[in-house]
Amino acid sequence: EVQLVQSGAEVKKPGESLKISCKGSGYKFNSYWIGWVRQMPGKGLEWMGIIYPDDSDTRYSPSFQGQVTMSADKSISTAYLQWSSLKASDTAIYYCARQDVLCGGRCYGYFDFWGQGTLVTVSS
């Protein structure tokens, strides 16, 4: 059974750093991109970026480039999302998701399995 298990809720102050995790199991972790999606309180889904655990290749949304860093440790089947200096506006639920890929005329991916989400609260 494919599972993505995320780390627990965090409460941080503005300016603090944070690293949240997403551990995959039940499939070959190295062979699937992992994506991150933000959901601010009461709002919709925002695609942040994806990382390929086998070689740590990344694709960031321009909205999040430079604001967060995605990484992965394939030896422990875990992906990470980190901030060096949090802002109040980073308060949100962050989901990781596995990206399955279909190739026909071209290759494209969609999120077929999701983690349970990590609530990050940034408040002074």
Added chain:
Amino acid sequence: IQLTQSPSSLSASVGDRVTITCRASQDIDIYLAWYQQKPGKAPKLLIYSASTLQSGVPSRFSGSGSGTDFTLTISSLQPEDFASYYCQQLSDFPRTFGPGTKVDIK
């Protein structure tokens, strides 16, 4: 690529046929997915490649469209279908989501 969804919300009864529309700002061929999200839960994949039903998803859900105009249809709304629905384009980076459509009980 920008996505718009209509309506932003709707009220419907059990048994109703519900249609949600997603429009892309440029041609994305069939590279579109639909997700369902219930309150306090992670999104769930319903449909990919515009019309391919994900394994385990009830057949009352269907998707259609190509190019810039897409539709998610629930043929007979069930109590467990009251949720928010999001489209996502799979064509270009960033892989943007639509703003969502909330389906609630009339």
